Amino acid sequence: MIEKPGTNIKGSPAPSPSIKYVHDDAGDHRRRRQLIGLLAIVLIETLLCQPAAAQWERLAPMPTARSETAAAVWQGRIYVPGGLGGTRAFEAFDAFEERWKSLPPLPEGRHHAAVTVKGGLVFVFGGADSSWRASRSTFVYDIARERWSRAAVMPAVRYAAAAVCLGPYIYIVGGDGPGGNLLRYEPAIDRWITLAPNRSRREHLAAVAVGERILAIGGRWSGTGELASSEWFEPRTGRWSPGPELRRARGGFAAINHQGKVYVLGGEVTMSGDATLASVEILRDDRWEFARDLPLPLHGVPVVSFGGYIYVLGGSQQAGAIANDGSSFRSNRY
Numbered sequence: 001m002i003e004k005p006g007t008n009i010k011g012s013p014a015p016s017p018s019i020k021y022v023h024d025d026a027g028d029h030r031r032r033r034q035l036i037g038l039l040a041i042v043l044i045e046t047l048l049c050q051p052a053a054a055q056w057e058r059l060a061p062m063p064t065a066r067s068e069t070a071a072a073v074w075q076g077r078i079y080v081p082g083g084l085g086g087t088r089a090f091e092a093f094d095a096f097e098e099r100w101k102s103l104p105p106l107p108e109g110r111h112h113a114a115v116t117v118k119g120g121l122v123f124v125f126g127g128a129d130s131s132w133r134a135s136r137s138t139f140v141y142d143i144a145r146e147r148w149s150r151a152a153v154m155p156a157v158r159y160a161a162a163a164v165c166l167g168p169y170i171y172i173v174g175g176d177g178p179g180g181n182l183l184r185y186e187p188a189i190d191r192w193i194t195l196a197p198n199r200s201r202r203e204h205l206a207a208v209a210v211g212e213r214i215l216a217i218g219g220r221w222s223g224t225g226e227l228a229s230s231e232w233f234e235p236r237t238g239r240w241s242p243g244p245e246l247r248r249a250r251g252g253f254a255a256i257n258h259q260g261k262v263y264v265l266g267g268e269v270t271m272s273g274d275a276t277l278a279s280v281e282i283l284r285d286d287r288w289e290f291a292r293d294l295p296l297p298l299h300g301v302p303v304v305s306f307g308g309y310i311y312v313l314g315g316s317q318q319a320g321a322i323a324n325d326g327s328s329f330r331s332n333r334y
Contacts, residue, residue: 065326067316071302072117114163126158206255220251254303268299
C-alpha cells in the first residue's frame with residue numbers, strides 16, 4: 001500500500017520526525033509493580049468473599065475409643081458416656097485445657113443411648129446393655145457432686161433415639177421401641193408423659209431444638225432403609241409436620257444447632273449397601289446444602305457445638321461395625 005506523506009496506514013497523522021522515543025526502564029518497572037499490586041488486591045478481595053473452608057484441628061484422642069454414643073457440653077466440658085468400645089466408660093474433654101479426664105463409670109453399661117445435659121446434670125436415657133438388651137433406664141450424673149443416680153424410667157424402652165432439651169423438658173425422639181411415641185420428661189418433678197408419635201418411624205436418627213420447635217432428622221427403619229426425610233414437632237400444638245429432605249439419606253449420624261444453623265455430620269448407610277459418610281449438610285432457608293466434609297468418614301459419632309467450634313469426638317470408620325480409633329477434631333470454619 002502507498003501511503004501519503006505525513007499519514008500512517010489508517011490515515012492518521014504520522015508521528016513528527018522530530019519526536020524521539022526513549023525506552024524508560026524505570027517506568028516499566030514501576031508499572032509492573034503497580035500491576036502486581038493491583039492483582040494482589042483483587043486476589044485478596046476474591047478470597048475474602050469466598051466462604052471459609054472447614055479446617056480441622058486434631059485434638060487429644062479419646063482415652064477409651066468409642067462409637068454409637070452421644071455427647072453433651074456443660075461449661076466447657078464435653079461429656080461422653082458409654083458407647084461401643086467402652087459401655088461403662090465415662091470421660092470428659094475440657095475445651096479450655098484441651099485434655100481428657102476419666103470420670104466415675106456408668107452404673108450399667110450402655111450404648112446407643114440418648115444423651116443430653118440440663119442444669120448441671122448429664123442424662124443418659126435408654127440404649128442397650130452389653131448384651132444388646134434395650135432399656136428404659138434413666139441415669140443422671142451430677143457434675144458438681146461427681147456421682148451417678150437413677151431417675152424415673154421411661155414409659156417404654158428406647159434404643160438409638162435422640163434427646164432434645166427445650167424449655168423445662170427433655171424430649172426423647174424416635175428410636176426403636178414399642179409404639180414410637182414421643183416421650184417427654186420433666187426433670188423438676190421426675191415425671192414422664194407420652195405424646196404423639198412421629199409421622200415416620202425412625203431410629204439411628206438425630207434431633208435438635210430450633211427456636212420453639214424440634215426437628216427430627218433422617219435415621220432408618222427396618223423395611224424402609226435409610227431416610228432422607230425430616231419432620232417438625234410443635235410443642236404448643238402437640239403435632240408433627242413435614243420438614244425438608246436431606247440431600248443424602250443417612251442413619252447413625254450427628255446433628256447440632258451451631259451458631260443458629262442446623263448441621264448434620266457423617267453417618268452410615270447399611271440397608272442399601274455399606275458406606276460410612278464424611279459428608280456434612282447445613283440447613284439454609286428450609287433447604288439442605290452440602291458443606292465441607294468431615295476429616296474422615298464417621299458414624300455413631302458424638303458431636304457438640306461450643307465456643308464457636310464444632311467438636312467431633314470418636315466414632316467408627318466402618319459402617320455397621322466397631323472400627324474406633326478415638327480421633328478427636330474441632331473446627332471453627334463452617
